[in-house]
Amino acid sequence: MADIIKRATAGTMESSDAYVEISPAEGLEISLESVVQKQFGAAIEAVVAEVLEECKVANAKVTVIDKGALDCVIRARVETAVMRGRGE
Amino acid sequence: MKSSKVVKSIQEAVALSGLKSGMTVSFHHHLRNGDYVLNMVMEQVAAAGIKDLTVNASSLFDIHAPLIDHIKNGVVTTIQTNYMSSKIGKAISNGLMKSPVQFRTHGGRPSDIVLGRTPIDVAFIAAPSADCMGNCSGKYGKSACGSLGYAVPDAMHAKKVVVITDSLVQYPLLDWSIPESYVDYVVAVDEIGDINGIVSGTTKITRDPVGLVMAQRAAQVIKHSGLLKDGFSFQTGAGGATLAAAKFLKDIMLRENIKGSFGLGGITGYMVDMLEAGCFESLLDVQCFDLKAVESIRKNPKHQEISSIHYASPSARSAVVDSLDVVLLGATEVDTDFNVNVHTDSNGYIMGGSGGHSDTAAGAKLAMIIAPLFRARLPIVTDRVNCISTPGQDVDVLVTQAGIAVNPKNKELALRLKDAGLPVVDIHELKAIAEKITGQPKPLPKGDKTVANVIWRDGTIIDTIKNVPTEGGTL
Structure with a gap:
C-alpha cells in the first residue's frame, strides 16, 4: 500500500461532523479532540485505529477534531483523508 | 413634598x-x-x-x-x-x-x-x-x-x-x-x-428536516389531544423546532377555524402573528423576545403585560400557568421517567436553568417536550438525567423524529394518539433506537462538591448539581 505522501484533510467542523487531518510521519500517531470525549473518546480512537489498519496505514500523523460525529461519519472522513494523503 | x-x-x-x-x-x-x-x-x-x-x-x-x-x-x-x-x-x-x-x-x-x-x-x-x-x-x-x-x-x-x-x-x-x-x-x-x-431582529423557524418532522408531529399531537378547540391556550419556547411547531399549529387552527383564548409566555413575533391572524383573543406577556413582540405590546391592547407573579407563582391565589392548555418545551436530556434536564450541558457544565419550564409543565394540561433522538452523538433519552430540572410527573409527552413517547400516567392520551395513527412508542424504545445509532455513552464523571441546588417551584430542592471534575483531579 502506498504511503501517506502529503498532508491532506477531510470533513468539516460542523456539529455532528469530524475534521480529519493526515500527514506523513514515522510510525502511527493519533490525536483526538472531541466534544463527546468523556462519553465516546475511547470508542472514537478505536474506530480511527481500525480504519487506519483496514487501509494499511502504518506511518502517519492523524489528527481528528470531532464535533459529535457518528461512527460511520468518522470512518468516511478518515478513509477520505487517507486516500487524499496518498494522492489517490 | x-x-x-x-x-x-x-x-x-x-x-x-x-x-x-x-x-x-x-x-x-x-x-x-x-x-x-x-x-x-x-x-x-x-x-x-x-x-x-x-x-x-x-x-x-x-x-x-x-x-x-x-x-x-x-x-x-x-x-x-x-x-x-x-x-x-x-x-x-x-x-x-x-x-x-x-x-x-x-x-x-x-x-x-x-x-x-x-x-x-x-x-x-x-x-x-x-x-x-x-x-x-x-x-x-x-x-x-x-x-x-x-x-x-x-x-x-x-x-x-x-x-x-x-x-x-x-x-x-x-x-x-x-x-x-x-x-x-x-x-x-x-x-x-x-x-x-x-432583542433579536427576527426569530427564525428551523429549516432542519429533522426539526420540521418533530414540529409537524408535535402539532399533530396537539390536534389529537382533545384540547385544540375554541378557547385553547398555548405557550411555546423560542427554539427553532418549537417555533416551527407553532407554525404548523397555526395552519391547523386557521384551517379548522379554531379560536383560541390566549397565548402565554416569553412572546416572539410568531405568537404575535398568531394573535393577529385570530388564533388567540389575547397574548399575556412576561418578556418580549424580539422587536415584533415589543412593537405589538406597545400598540395592541390585546397584547397584555403580566408580572412574573401573575405568570407563574405557585403561591399566588392563581397564576396564568394554571389555566394553560398546552406548552411546548425543549430539553437537553429526558430520562425514562420523563424527568427533564435544562440546567446542564452534555459535559455537566451549567448552561441554562428552568426559567418557566417547570412552572408551565406543572400548570399546563399537556406539557410536551420536543427534542431530537440524539444531538451531536448524545442520545436525548437516558436512564437518569444529569440534573432534574422538571420532574417527570409534570411531563406528558416527548416528541422525537423516531416516535412519540407518552408518559404512562397518561393512558387516555396515548390511546387518542394511537387512534389518530401517530407513532406512539415506549420511551425505553427511543433510548434503544438512539443508542443503536450512536453507541452507548459512558456516564459523565461527577465531582463531589455541590455547586448548585435546583429549587422546585414549591421550595423543595429537587436536585443538586455537582462540580465538573478537571482531568485527574476533583477540583
Whole structure:
C-alpha cells in the first residue's frame, strides 16, 4: 500500500461532523479532540485505529477534531483523508 | 413634598439606598444579553467596598461575566437565579463559589420574594423609559424591551427600589409597568443596554428536516389531544423546532377555524402573528423576545403585560400557568421517567436553568417536550438525567423524529394518539433506537462538591448539581 505522501484533510467542523487531518510521519500517531470525549473518546480512537489498519496505514500523523460525529461519519472522513494523503 | 427622585449617579443611589455588606440586591433580565445595568451597579457596589452580597437575578447572561471577578473578590458570595448561560455557568461548575447557587423557577422566584423567603434589600430596575418620580415602562425608549414582568415582585417587595433609565421622560409617564409608588430613586444614564443583545431582529423557524418532522408531529399531537378547540391556550419556547411547531399549529387552527383564548409566555413575533391572524383573543406577556413582540405590546391592547407573579407563582391565589392548555418545551436530556434536564450541558457544565419550564409543565394540561433522538452523538433519552430540572410527573409527552413517547400516567392520551395513527412508542424504545445509532455513552464523571441546588417551584430542592471534575483531579 502506498504511503501517506502529503498532508491532506477531510470533513468539516460542523456539529455532528469530524475534521480529519493526515500527514506523513514515522510510525502511527493519533490525536483526538472531541466534544463527546468523556462519553465516546475511547470508542472514537478505536474506530480511527481500525480504519487506519483496514487501509494499511502504518506511518502517519492523524489528527481528528470531532464535533459529535457518528461512527460511520468518522470512518468516511478518515478513509477520505487517507486516500487524499496518498494522492489517490 | 418631593419634586423629583432623580439622583446624580448609580454611585449616589447605592449610597442613599443604605446598601451594606451582607445584604441582597436584585436584578431582572429583560435586557438579556444586552444588559449593562447589572454590571454598572456591581461596579459601583464593589468600588464602595461593599462585600458578601447576595445577587438575586431573574436570569444571568454571558454579558454578566464580570460577576465572576466580583465573586472571586468576595463582593458577591451568594447567587439566586432562574437561568444562567454558559460563561458564568462554566465558572460555577468549576467550583468558583463556596456556597451553592440557588436555582429557582420563573414562578418560584416571585413566590419566594412575596412570601419573604428571599428578602431583597435593594432592587435595581433597568427601565427603557421612566419619569422623575419612577413611573417606568419597557415599551418605550431607545432600549425598549417590551414587558417588565419579572421586575414587578422586586419593585413591590424590595426595601429600596432604584430605577435606572436611559430615557427620562416628562412626568407622568403613562402606560407604566411599575408605578412610582414603589420607587425610591431614579438614575439617568447614557445607555442601559445594547439593543442588539436585548432583542433579536427576527426569530427564525428551523429549516432542519429533522426539526420540521418533530414540529409537524408535535402539532399533530396537539390536534389529537382533545384540547385544540375554541378557547385553547398555548405557550411555546423560542427554539427553532418549537417555533416551527407553532407554525404548523397555526395552519391547523386557521384551517379548522379554531379560536383560541390566549397565548402565554416569553412572546416572539410568531405568537404575535398568531394573535393577529385570530388564533388567540389575547397574548399575556412576561418578556418580549424580539422587536415584533415589543412593537405589538406597545400598540395592541390585546397584547397584555403580566408580572412574573401573575405568570407563574405557585403561591399566588392563581397564576396564568394554571389555566394553560398546552406548552411546548425543549430539553437537553429526558430520562425514562420523563424527568427533564435544562440546567446542564452534555459535559455537566451549567448552561441554562428552568426559567418557566417547570412552572408551565406543572400548570399546563399537556406539557410536551420536543427534542431530537440524539444531538451531536448524545442520545436525548437516558436512564437518569444529569440534573432534574422538571420532574417527570409534570411531563406528558416527548416528541422525537423516531416516535412519540407518552408518559404512562397518561393512558387516555396515548390511546387518542394511537387512534389518530401517530407513532406512539415506549420511551425505553427511543433510548434503544438512539443508542443503536450512536453507541452507548459512558456516564459523565461527577465531582463531589455541590455547586448548585435546583429549587422546585414549591421550595423543595429537587436536585443538586455537582462540580465538573478537571482531568485527574476533583477540583
